[in-house]
Amino acid sequence: MSDNGREWQILEKAVMASVDEQRKARRWGIVFKILTFIYILVIIIMVSSPSKHKGSAIDSSGTHLAVVEVNGEIADDSEANADDIIAGLNDAFTATNSKAVVLRINSPGGSPVQSAYVYDAIRQLRAEHPNKKLYAVITDLGASGAYYMASAADQIYVSPASLVGSIGVIMQGFGVQGLTQKIGIEDRTMTAGNHKAIMNPMAAVSPEEKAHVQKLLDTMHQQFITAVKQGRGQRLKENPDIFSGLFWTGQQAVELGLADGFGSVKTVNKLVGTDEQVNYTTKKNPMDDFIRKLGASMGETIAAKLELGNDLKVR
Template identity: 50%
Template structure:
């Protein structure tokens, strides 16, 4: 009798347990759905953020370059850092900017703002020749070089092609010379007992190998290459500056020494003291500056920092990529 009475209660307890279990499972499923929805939301938000960043910094979305300009302006082009292939101040970048600036119908004058220690004589020569060509093609548009902290070697090579050069009184100007540096590891290899084996099909093919002793005739040959490049540099500066050089026979003018802006003015290496804004306002007569410099995206800059440019910089500074104007 007691068993028959207790059975329904047991069944009732069991039903409540199933209901509780069902509610727990439903709550768990709902929580998973809610988590998935929030996950999708944050993923979508991240995607929108990344896409917006790419759009903002990508050259395809360069709002300034696509903007419609009204009225006259002074075109500004930056030459900053090492003048070398694949660098920001490469001939391709600077020449491309120069052409766009000269071809813009609203350009009243062009300023080449320079802050560079120099670099490749080839890249500098390309830019020098293009400046002179554009000046001849657009005689009504004057180009002025303005040296900031440093306008040395290949950077001054470029500046000498301008209609006039300006700098600050404390700027460093000149360094008209050529250098090619390397290291010699012959003594170190002898101490370590390392034997260098080089196989070539030309008598002087490996004459710049830092792991082999120098030969007198090869040293003379390499010095001749540097002297030839130096003569080309001097000739270009004289052609660009002309009679403005106060004393072209000055014994130290083309020796590789570097001068302050104040000294450079006395030597005729520059034409005046002033900044880019001063030149735009008082010389060109149009204070509005429009930047025509090729801009790299942050992704390109990041890739260069961790990529092949590291090796290129090491090779360039070690003198393994040919002569450097300094």
Template identity: 50%
Template sequence: MSDEGKVSGAASGDDKSWKLLEKTLLASVHEQRSSRRWGIFFKLLTFVYLFGALALFMPGLDLKKSAAAGSEHTALIEVKGMIMADENASADNVVGSLRAAFEDEKTKGVVLRINSPGGSPVQSGYIYDEIKRLRGEHPDVKVYAVITDLGASGAYYIASAADQIYADKASLVGSIGVTAATFGFVGVMEKVGVDRRVYTSGAHKAFLDPFQPQKAEETQFWQGVLETTHKQFIDSVKKGRGDRLKSAEHPELFSGLIWSGEQALGLGLVDALGSASYVAREVIGAKEIVDYTRQDNPLDRFAKKLGTSVAERMSIWMGFQGPSLR
């Protein structure tokens, strides 16, 4: 082959190499652009998802409330589940809901729709006191407690602050008592040969320790604490219900027993049978119902759970449960 042919062949080979390199670079650029587009798409999708979730769980966002803005309505507040500091039925949430309902000039009456086994006597007491205070400040706005499935113990404590209490004939109502529970592991420790070593700076500092034998004087003391809390509960219920409560003829009302709604009506624990919609329509006279219930969003509740002390969780795991209205 001539030198000219060799040069021509080499040039042709170089052209092919450059074209192949050019195609490879273009393919790489195309792939990067495509990857960037998909990255932007997924970022936008994630943003939309998070924004939607945030909007859904924002405590201040109340679509039901805005729907009835400007018209007279019945304010509805749910008291559902355990009445505890870190639950939806906490005093902070229920009291905040009550204040918002009373502050609205279009609120004609307030319905507390209750479905709860009770809970903390402190949280229940806070809510009870706030209902009494708001009723005094706004005498024209009545509060009606409506018990659905269950209105027991601390939940009934709250209900007794209302102007009237309604229930279904099959609702469970009452349980006016106080309970505290724990376990005793002394026998188990003796069987497995484990010694309990507790160091305290007070003679009775560890009197609720389930790994130590009970002492008669400490048991008597703890019973006194429960009796005091029970008396506070009874006094509040009597103050709220007044002469409607047939406690003179039925002292068992304060024994911790629970009754059906139909039985509770005869005992003066409730005033009538009816649902929340019935009360709104027939008693308050404002069939438009606006939900003022304030709840912790799931992110807040998760954060609170993480912030709970290890000691508290350990006490629950070991079986101790403080005074509870349930």
């Protein structure tokens, strides 16, 4: 074959390779367009979805007991977050045919901030609706931040076997500086600010830093104690262990004045004179997580394409 023929073969292969790359690029372009369309469509559906509590089922309900549930750990990103609990309580109190409201609790507690938000909202709603009582019903567990919320209720009902209390504040940590020295690990943490690495497990805690953290915990603990005393009033018995962080059975809780009696949501139904219940608990839309994950995935893809670094963090 002549040199001229070989040159044409090489040129033909180069052209075909270029055409193949263009086809692949077009296919990927179509894929990304479809994903973008799906992403936008999901957002539109989310925005246009009607509110959970505006449906005809609740609007047409007769006289009923309004129920709002608090399940699991109390945290900003959990099912038991302040925004959703307060939204459910608002709907429950403002519903025309609700005779009373029940906060049904089964939670070990969690964020003191989220708990305080709900506590304050309950007290405000009770002031705005003086003729509509709020009852707290603790089932298996109503401890720490969950009891913080419950203490704002008009009355608290428990089972004799419920676990109640744990009025305290905790900050967990550990130190491994001795171990790291033994195995030859060097701590290279760098900061701007003398105490930015406070509670670093790779270093010893100075007396000054320990005192600072303890003061923070004592302040939050006192806020918790004040809220419980304000909510429970003269019903609390004089017992220094109440605020020690100990938890109690439901039976002990009644004896200590932490609860008013034994009962369930059905008990409250009888108290207010209606057999009907309507659940006003605000549930997170299942599409929220999908959108967040999709958005994060797209962001990671773009960042990877742009080769963005993420070595320096300000926290």
